[in-house]
Amino acid sequence: MATSSMLAASMQPAAAADGNASWEMDSALLFYSEKDRVSVIEPVIRARKEIGEDEFLNLRLVLDSLTGSSANGAIPQSTPQTFTSPSGDGTYTTPANETPLDPTFHDTRVAFSIDWEKPVNKTLRAIYSANISKEFDYTSLGVSAQYAWDFNQRNTTFTAGVSYNLDTVNPVGGIPVGMTAMPTTTAVSKASTDSEDTKNVAELLLGITQVIDRQTLMQFNYTYGNDSGYLTDPYKILSVVDGSGNLRAVDPYLYESRPDSRTRHALYWKTVHQFSEDVVDFSYRYFWDDWGIKSHTFDVRYRYQLSGGNYLQPHFRYYSQDEADFYNYKLTDGSIPDYASADYRLGKLTSTTYGIKYGMALDKQSEFSVRAELMKQSVDAEGPLPDVDAAILQFNYSFLF
């Protein structure tokens, strides 16, 4: 999870109670574009209002529009390959020696979340949150609660949170039976269990935030996640080759299948430190799960304070993961496992992101910023799998309403 309306283990600073309690508005427009693959336009608006003493309401609305092509999991061949589209009504052909991409990929997602921050007493604060998101083939419903307890003269904060999500997948063409053949013509229907399936996600957070000194703040979190249900990607397939390495003649492509449970852990450390005016923000995360994935994430942002409240903020992120136990670039005829996926995102990979953000204080209460980032994903697993390059451009505008 941790994607949409994630309840971050950090409370917002209480805005100065000015009595007239206007809405603090935050808006963003994101353009995300992968070379030869997916493009996304994503506007977001967030509104925050003080509704009582130190009591806040946060609302967020997101629209996410996606078009383009996505790797279907099959491997390149020296001859063109033809696949059936997920609906089973059409086909698409990949030229020789190219990574097969499914061009029927398109989606629109709408997501809404509401958070209610409420002081329980002088040292204990609570945030209750609910979220819903809808795509034409995916629905997600979730609730969460988080408590933050200040002690040691508010220099130490202990945070605990829980969340639960119920997601429903209703893919085009139904839920394929894992490890059964993808039809190679529209005359044959895929083996399907049902039109939809569900997935449950439960998460737990324990964290400590500590003021180190006047200029330094640190946070340590542990999060635990348990996913169960349909965790497979219904659109992904694997190629099956024969003993001599050629695509087998009968049923050359199988639908992927992932285990129906997953337990995840993450340890997270973040430090924010202010120099004379500049601020550095560094974080590291170690992640591991029972699918065999382990990962390291380093993220650093350095905010150069310019005159007039403006700033320039370079960003660097490095991510590296090991592959899942059931990741396979391809399968071999005669030894088909129970679980397998060729989704490169489950393979051994590294992502590197470079970005820069420029922020302009328009007046005391409003700010405009723009950021540009480049992300490169390199797959280090068996190949050849091409790198995925993405460019990100984002505009932000915040104001009082």
Next chain:
Amino acid sequence: MSKLLQVIILSVLVLSGCSSLGVQPWERDLLAQKKMQLDPYPLDTYLDEHIYYSKESSSGGKGVGGGGCGCN
């Protein structure tokens, strides 16, 4: 799990061993600034998390909950 225990023990030792950690209430001027918050730009964080969740196989650490996505 042993790694987790090591980190927790180390964190507790670091935090409790230094009784000089922290500030007096009148020394919070810098910490109160927006740029010193743990998440000063939540929309940037939201959008970043959504991208990374869609393109990588790790999640969690910063918080809990939130909606899932098909992200095929």
